[in-house]
Amino acid sequence: MATRRVKIFSLFERFWHWSQMLLIVTLLITGFGVHGFHSLFSFEDAVTLHTSAAFALLLLWIFSVFWLFTTRTWRHFIPSAAGMWGVLRFYSYGIFKGERHPYRKAYWRKHNPLQALAYLMLKIVLFPAIWITGLAYLSYFAWRNLPDATQWLSDVAMVHTAAAFLILAFVLIHVYMLTIGHSFREHLMPMINGFDEVDLSPEEEAYLSKDQPGDIR
Amino acid sequence: MRASIGAVAGLLLIALFSASSSARDNWPTPPATAVPAPQISGPLQGGTADHTKFDQLRGPFSSGPEVTVACLGCHTEAGDHFMRNIHWTWSYTNEETGQQLGKRYLINNFCTNSRGNEGMCAQCHAGYGWKDESFDFTDETNIDCLVCHETTGTYYKTPNSDGHAACSVMFEGKPPIDLAAVARSVGLPQRANCGACHFNGGGGDNVKHGDLSTALKNPPRTLDVHMGVDGLNFACTACHVTNRHIWAGSRYQVISKDTEGMGKPGQRSDVATCESCHGLSPHPVNSLAAFKLNDHVQSIACQTCHIPEIARGGVATVVSWDWRTAGKTRDGEGYHEEGYIQGNGDHRYTYKSIKGDFTFDENFPPSYGWFDGQMLYTTIDTTFDPQAESIEINGFTGSREDPKSRIWPFKRMQTWQPYDKGNGTLVYTHLWGEDDAAYWGNYEMGKSIAKGMADFGLPYSGEFGFIQTISWWPITHMVAPKEQALSCGDCHIPTRSRLTSVEGVYIPGRDRNRWVDIIGTLLVAGTLGGILIHGLVRFFSPSHGSKGEHH
Numbered sequence A: 001m002a003t004r005r006v007k008i009f010s011l012f013e014r015f016w017h018w019s020q021m022l023l024i025v026t027l028l029i030t031g032f033g034v035h036g037f038h039s040l041f042s043f044e045d046a047v048t049l050h051t052s053a054a055f056a057l058l059l060l061w062i063f064s065v066f067w068l069f070t071t072r073t074w075r076h077f078i079p080s081a082a083g084m085w086g087v088l089r090f091y092s093y094g095i096f097k098g099e100r101h102p103y104r105k106a107y108w109r110k111h112n113p114l115q116a117l118a119y120l121m122l123k124i125v126l127f128p129a130i131w132i133t134g135l136a137y138l139s140y141f142a143w144r145n146l147p148d149a150t151q152w153l154s155d156v157a158m159v160h161t162a163a164a165f166l167i168l169a170f171v172l173i174h175v176y177m178l179t180i181g182h183s184f185r186e187h188l189m190p191m192i193n194g195f196d197e198v199d200l201s202p203e204e205e206a207y208l209s210k211d212q213p214g215d216i217r
Numbered sequence B: 001m002r003a004s005i006g007a008v009a010g011l012l013l014i015a016l017f018s019a020s021s022s023a024r025d026n027w028p029t030p031p032a033t034a035v036p037a038p039q040i041s042g043p044l045q046g047g048t049a050d051h052t053k054f055d056q057l058r059g060p061f062s063s064g065p066e067v068t069v070a071c072l073g074c075h076t077e078a079g080d081h082f083m084r085n086i087h088w089t090w091s092y093t094n095e096e097t098g099q100q101l102g103k104r105y106l107i108n109n110f111c112t113n114s115r116g117n118e119g120m121c122a123q124c125h126a127g128y129g130w131k132d133e134s135f136d137f138t139d140e141t142n143i144d145c146l147v148c149h150e151t152t153g154t155y156y157k158t159p160n161s162d163g164h165a166a167c168s169v170m171f172e173g174k175p176p177i178d179l180a181a182v183a184r185s186v187g188l189p190q191r192a193n194c195g196a197c198h199f200n201g202g203g204g205d206n207v208k209h210g211d212l213s214t215a216l217k218n219p220p221r222t223l224d225v226h227m228g229v230d231g232l233n234f235a236c237t238a239c240h241v242t243n244r245h246i247w248a249g250s251r252y253q254v255i256s257k258d259t260e261g262m263g264k265p266g267q268r269s270d271v272a273t274c275e276s277c278h279g280l281s282p283h284p285v286n287s288l289a290a291f292k293l294n295d296h297v298q299s300i301a302c303q304t305c306h307i308p309e310i311a312r313g314g315v316a317t318v319v320s321w322d323w324r325t326a327g328k329t330r331d332g333e334g335y336h337e338e339g340y341i342q343g344n345g346d347h348r349y350t351y352k353s354i355k356g357d358f359t360f361d362e363n364f365p366p367s368y369g370w371f372d373g374q375m376l377y378t379t380i381d382t383t384f385d386p387q388a389e390s391i392e393i394n395g396f397t398g399s400r401e402d403p404k405s406r407i408w409p410f411k412r413m414q415t416w417q418p419y420d421k422g423n424g425t426l427v428y429t430h431l432w433g434e435d436d437a438a439y440w441g442n443y444e445m446g447k448s449i450a451k452g453m454a455d456f457g458l459p460y461s462g463e464f465g466f467i468q469t470i471s472w473w474p475i476t477h478m479v480a481p482k483e484q485a486l487s488c489g490d491c492h493i494p495t496r497s498r499l500t501s502v503e504g505v506y507i508p509g510r511d512r513n514r515w516v517d518i519i520g521t522l523l524v525a526g527t528l529g530g531i532l533i534h535g536l537v538r539f540f541s542p543s544h545g546s547k548g549e550h551h
Helices: A011-034 A043-070 A073-077 A084-097 A113-138 A149-177 A184-193 A202-211 B002-026 B064-074 B078-082 B118-124 B165-171 B179-184 B191-198 B288-296 B302-306 B445-454 B514-540
Strands: A002-007 A195-200 B317-322 B336-341 B347-352 B356-361 B367-371 B375-377 B390-392 B394-396 B406-420 B464-474
Touching (some): A002 A202, A011 A149, A011 A184, A043 A113, A113 A149, A184 A195, B064 B078, B064 B179, B302 B406, B367 B464, B394 B464, B406 B445
Parallel strands (some): B317 B406
Antiparallel strands (some): B336 B347, B367 B406, B375 B394
């Protein structure tokens, strides 16, 4: 086993991550504006920005889903209980004692078990909740004449808002996590230049050095 | 670095979508024309007859009916047509409920009732000489053609009966009308013709409707985009299109949601709805907001956004009236007090012995509610609970679930007016007359009610009180230019929403689930608090500063 600097985030992944970040921040700010929590924008501008950002994010996701499946990188998000306890124990106890993080990043496994579970939950619970309700909200004009449409709209808005609160909480934790372990900057850099320290098996190291020399330093 | 290209692209995308949303604020307004064009009437444009050349109209005429005979000499069917419309009959039967409506029978919360007071009230009847029940509704020579068609602006009518000396003095010494000159001036009705009555309903300028005042005789475009002399310069009949002297647009059966829109050429144009000219998707779809605005047409009447305020243009409207204070005299004489200076500088009476106290308002936001076009009238036959806090003279119905309903703006009129305490009914008051029971002369309400009821064989317990009455006036005139229309934020706002009182619909920005907000705020605050505590414990823990760990 050797620790090397390896390109673990491809250009598309980084593009995906940062565009998504920008759009989600826009959606959170404008969304809470539409909800009436602040008046940084007029209602009209908040709705327009919110809807536009949602369309842009939808487009981005269509590409990223396509990319995840064609590159088989979706496997990074498969949850695993193995090592989960260690990670949980580290964040709630070990970290204060100066213990080592129990997880070693592998080339085939970029996320620790807690990360994988958190991202998976985000992808299969929160994001669908906000998308389904968001699209239903947006297409109200098409179903407004169904019976009890206003009650449904109210429910849709409720779930949409609740999901937004949860996503905001996720974003806060996500950003805070960058301060744990490495410095904030060191955590940020892989998502900017793509390279991070990864434990490589001799086979992986040999393969990368020979076939993808640009991806290993 | 290359990752930021994506970010920039995202921003551009958003900017592209949103650019058009701000463009609405400064729409160009068409330039004013130097010379005002003639008023645009209904379909009949450019007549083939010049009435100044008609021998029949040379006169001399000694009375209005003589002019009418001359008119009917050529317009042979006009009398028959005219006698079917409510300007003549003052009577309207609701087809659905069978209820007898119309000015001739209804009670309102201004001067309460025309019935029994025709000598005064029927000044605004499009006929001659209606002063009591003996008026002959079948005599077409009694039709007043001039009031609608003369264009000199000199024509007027005085009450059909003398009234009490205290009141009739108001009409003494008016100069006679040159009937022949007036007759030769006839043309399509101008705003001032319709306005002679409709601007002055309820006893004064803009008293009743709130959206119809003398400011509309020569309004700027900013007061009314359709009637503005520096804009389209529409006469009333441009929208209230006439077919055989029956006008489109009825306040008894309002089309609160037009589902037909514009007709094809040769089809439907006889409906005075906004949609009959502007269609069902009136906003040009050049932005997301415009798309959404067109969707709003389903639930929101055009008037709701495009008439942001009532009684614009400098003429105030009466919003409350208190008959309880009527009848005070000074040295045995009636008097009045001026207490309100309106936008155009004119003083308005805030107290009159014959009517009581009034409150005026202008440039104020309407009340809003779901409206299906149907008014529920409290008529002279309706009994109610005398203990009720207030009675709606014309309540209205409608809801989000009703496909005919939309949210409409209304002027709310509140009055304390006399009623029959014993029977729980409204009453006819006898206000105008030469007899000693006429309130406008003797100031005795009990006597006036007793006669008002007895004259029509109506039961009266002999005991009257005052009850609060509300009437609702759908607002549809004084359409502001589009740049003055309400913006999204006027309704979609947690507090002070225009639609605060409107129920049965979820309005984003106005409505929310309290628990989701509370729990969500607690969750986010808790997360921040947790982060803060976790961070602080890390900071002060012995291993603070250890580096080089993955997570």
